[in-house]
Amino acid sequence: MSGVPRPERGLTGRTAVVTGGAQGIGAAVGERLCAEGCRVLVYDKSAPHGRATVEAWRAEGHAAHLAVGDVTDPAAVAAAFADLPEGWQRPTLLVNLAAGFVFKGLEATVTDWHAALDPTLVGLSLVTREFVAGLPERDADAAIVNMASISAHIAQSGFLTYNTGKAAVLGMTRCLAQDLAPRGVRVNSVSPGTVWNANNERFHREALGLDRAAAESAPEHGGKFLLGRFANPAEVAAPIAFLLSDEASFITGTDLAVDGGYLAV
Ligand SMILES: NC(=O)c1ccc[n+]([C@@H]2O[C@H](COP(=O)([O-])OP(=O)(O)OC[C@H]3O[C@@H](n4cnc5c(N)ncnc54)[C@H](O)[C@@H]3O)[C@@H](O)[C@H]2O)c1
Incomplete structure (x- = not known):
């Protein structure tokens, strides 16, 4: 932490990037971060959903911006971080939600495996790299939350492609937490049940x-x-906001189950 007092939970006035923020859980996360006083950059491949979501937040007086692109496209990711609206500071909060939704077993083809893993893993890495590139070398006071799932922790029949990606998100979270801790970046994940x-x-x-x-x-x-x-999207957005906030200042490299107790038994 920088030691500079910040209002509320330390989210007010910060710039946050939410990949996959155009709809679903990502839109709930963006809405929550807007309500916490963040400027929110939605990075999503769906222009229509992204526009509708961001325009609704702006109509409520929030600072929101859409960058359309795929998380697996390094040039588009770099452009999104370079072309921030005037007056916005470089992001210090990142939520990696975009994922490959491919639910297959051993019948999965090479194409299926790329569709499953490229957004979930390669995309997460590309976006995180661009995010980190804009941070100071030390005391960055930044936080990242990655989206895992109960599927990261268990076997589910016919879910080989999806569960492999989500399990790897847990490993990426731990590795990134270790690599980025010296720069003052915390990295955690959440594992929701069905939302x-x-x-x-x-x-x-x-x-x-x-x-x-x-x-x-x-x-x-x-x-x-x-x-x-089942969970409501807002019930996943709230713990993500907590992990990004100053209230989680000594939490890094871990996963928070947001699963209605599913993994407890
Ligand atoms: N819905 C659930 O029950 C549930 C449970 C656990 C975890 N999750 C995870 O939560 C996250 C969000 O899921 P959701 O159900 O809200 O999904 P959703 O389909 O409602 O929204 C996903 C968003 O991500 C965007 N997106 C997908 N691939 C992208 C890419 N390659 N580049 C940029 N944007 C991309 C889509 O356009 C969409 O706007 C995913 O990581 C998912 O695996 C969902």
Whole structure:
């Protein structure tokens, strides 16, 4: 910590980058960081979702900016960090949420493996490298949160590609925490259980014929979490904001389960 008192939890006035922030959990994270007084840069490959999300935050008086690009594209990532709005300081907060959503087993092709792992791992590394390049060599007072999952900790049938990527995020988090600690950068991850966002709503409705209430009362769906339900995106955004904040100033290199108790039993 810089030792300079900062309002609230040390988030006010900071610039935060959220990859995958155009929708879903990422949009909830951006919304939460806006509410904490951050300037929020959304880096996402979806221009329509990104524009709608960022414009809604701006309409509420928040400082928000969209950079459209893929996390696996080094030039686009570099441009996003170089082309900040006037008056914004270099980001000191980063949330790596963009991931490869490929759920396959041994049938996965080389193309499938790249689609699964390139955004989750290579993209995380590229964005983090660009973020770190803008920080001072020491006392950077910066924090990173990476998105893992309960899938990082367990076996799930047919999830070889996805779970491999998420498990590797835990390893990347520890390695980055070690490498970046001397510069004053904390690095942690979160592991959510199922979060009720648009994708999961569609999956449960179309593939299983279940609405939220029916899915949560089913033992193999919402019922498998100790709390007997899915998470709301805001319930994942809050612990991410905590890990970014001064309140987590002695926490680095660890993973926080945000899973309704799933991994406890
Ligand atoms: N939804 C869940 O139940 C759940 C549970 C645990 C972990 N997670 C993780 O949380 C994160 C967000 O998931 P979500 O469910 O909110 O997803 P989502 O599909 O709602 O949003 C993902 C966003 O990331 C963007 N994105 C995807 N690939 C990208 C790329 N290569 N470059 C730039 N942007 C890219 C998409 O355009 C989208 O806006 C992911 O890392 C996911 O693995 C989700």
